[in-house]
Amino acid sequence: IEGTKDSELLELLEEVHYADVAEIIDDLNLEEATYIIKLLDSEKTSDILTELNEDVREKILENLSAKEIAEEIDELDTDDAADIISELPDERRQEVISELEDREHAKEIVELLRYDENSAGGLMAKELVWVNENWNVMTCVREMRKQAEEVTRVHSIYVVDDDDILKGRLSLKDLLTTSTRTPIKEIYIPKVDYVNVHDKAEDVAKVMSKYDLEAIPVVDEMQRLVGRITIDDIVDVIREEAEKDYQLAAGITKDVEADDSIWQLTRARLPWLFLGLVGGIGAAAIMEGFEEMISKYAILFFFTPLIAAMAGNVGVQSSAIIVQGLANDDIRGSINNRLWKEMLLAFLNGLVLAIILFFVVWIWKENPIEALAISASLIVVIVVAGIIGTFIPLFLNKRGIDPAIATGPFITTSNDIFGILIYFLIAKLIIGI
């Protein structure tokens, strides 16, 4: 790419969608990337910047002056602008804000920076179309035309009173089908879903997807309209939420990607592996306690990995179902019922598996007592693992802790230890030592 002339490159890139240019830039080295950003005009680069990988964006912004960044920011909607500015180091942030040309825009961005990025306030944009209930349709359409020029996509038109308090909405459809002389007060829909600036992003996502909303107005503590959130931001929230749960289930703490640095990846994974190490040492200590059995019943020791694996798998299955149910708000009924059901389920699964295992061991070792000891304890281990896997996320959730941390290594490790302990205790009982 870098061989061609500026003008040809420019022409080529003008044709491409900004999201695609962002993908290309993600793959280039820093020098080339900065070169392209400086080559294109800020209308396009501002959009490209929002689509870039966070690390790449950080590095490119370091190579731009505060004035250049300010030019990009001036082109962006307030929500994207606030997101990018919040990634800058503190003093750069001040510099960039002071360089912004549009002071109204700057004020709005500063307002958005106040909110937590995982709250409705952190997601919302200030660009929206609103009308006063006391206007007539004439004034209204004139005002809306003015506003619409600043708003990328018009979803709903919100209606406020003289104190900016949200009263309702005007749908675009009504606008297309109503005559232009009706006063606003008579045609607006007084019912409107809204969220509070301090609501959690997750909850906003739940409300919007439950009611199939494409945009939702945001109000402050006094019910004044302060912004709106659009569904495309919510899609990102849902995606991130799902990814976070998935990574936690796999034993990865921080939000990392395959392309992150080795140091970031290590920090995200090592703590969970350390937990597994501690669990393994615990399991070794338990097995040492049954050392006297090892010479006569070595076979019991051969099956510990099987017992540990089954305990871990069942625990993860149970907890995943519960964590997912909690995330979707469809866990109903009492904890007791849930535990009973899980016990029954685990028992059925355990019974099937134990019968298979019994015959395998019996044929292999020609010793039905050993086979019985191993398979009978398998059932108990599976039932206990199912109960632990169900109980822990429910318990954490009641305590207000994210139950997703209970899936993955946490459940696996605790179930390994419990499983092995139960296994040896029951086997000892049956073999009768």
Place this chain on the structure above:
Amino acid sequence: IEGTKDSELLELLEEVHYADVAEIIDDLNLEEATYIIKLLDSEKTSDILTELNEDVREKILENLSAKEIAEEIDELDTDDAADIISELPDERRQEVISELEDREHAKEIVELLRYDENSAGGLMAKELVWVNENWNVMTCVREMRKQAEEVTRVHSIYVVDDDDILKGRLSLKDLLTTSTRTPIKEIYIPKVDYVNVHDKAEDVAKVMSKYDLEAIPVVDEMQRLVGRITIDDIVDVIREEAEKDYQLAAGITKDVEADDSIWQLTRARLPWLFLGLVGGIGAAAIMEGFEEMISKYAILFFFTPLIAAMAGNVGVQSSAIIVQGLANDDIRGSINNRLWKEMLLAFLNGLVLAIILFFVVWIWKENPIEALAISASLIVVIVVAGIIGTFIPLFLNKRGIDPAIATGPFITTSNDIFGILIYFLIAKLIIGI
């Protein structure tokens, strides 16, 4: 609830949003649920039906006559209508379709039923606003008003030629800001993203979220406009996709929920547990191969659960990162680089953990050779586990198999076996038997 008079109940429910009524109905018994559905008018109940839990809906529909179902369907948009009809048994389906009053609507639903539910055709609705490029704005607005009455939400206005071939779009914003006398040909935007009816739902989701689209037109093989997909349907696709991957990682095959029957839950889980059982028996066979060591070096056997757990955890971590990267299309560079990076990462993690383990075992058993044997093999096991965890999903993906099946029990089980084998081989080498 069932004590109150019909009229009171009706008044109460009229006030509530249909998504909330659906939640209430999900919790009622079948008789009460059917009663409420019959009580409310079909404008509201049709929306409630789309929001119900699938199992509940199926049972309620069984209690309604074909005519009653057809009344509900008449109220729905074509995409929701087709979804509900596709859940009916074959002959009921025909009956219901023949009872539909609006024949135009019926024809469109039948068309939608032809498409796979996981394709763009299966997601799209026939309700959209379109204009012919040869119209002027006058005709256009008149036509649009007619069409807009049938469309719940107007997103974009699509422009077609005389052969229904998609030419571009008119934005609502332009509509608000342009004078009414301009001919369509001059004002439409000739660039428009679209998908083909046969594109996979997942791919549609990727395109829409990459370009932040709120609706996308669907064309057939001849580029004729046949429908449109809105972002709210895509939100469901993204959510389901994430849930499927999460469940696979936890070893749950089918799409099940916490409230499903024991039989459904068992079928979803048992196959994976059986895989674990086979793996455990394999591990036992490997350990038996090293039986001669058991009397002198029992401690090696005590640490097998630790080795197996670490191998499993590292494998799941590596595969989760890869699976997620593949899902988001941000795995770049060659497989070789990826494997090298993962090996380095695993080696670093392994080294840290092995050093800790070395000192623990040394202090505990006062035997540095045993401690060395165990911790040195831990490093190798972790590195191998990382490689397997990276390689398998990449390999499956190249073969066109969903890499998500490689996470969870599949990786855990294979890593358990490899881990234990490597562990005993290396330990034997170091201790020097």
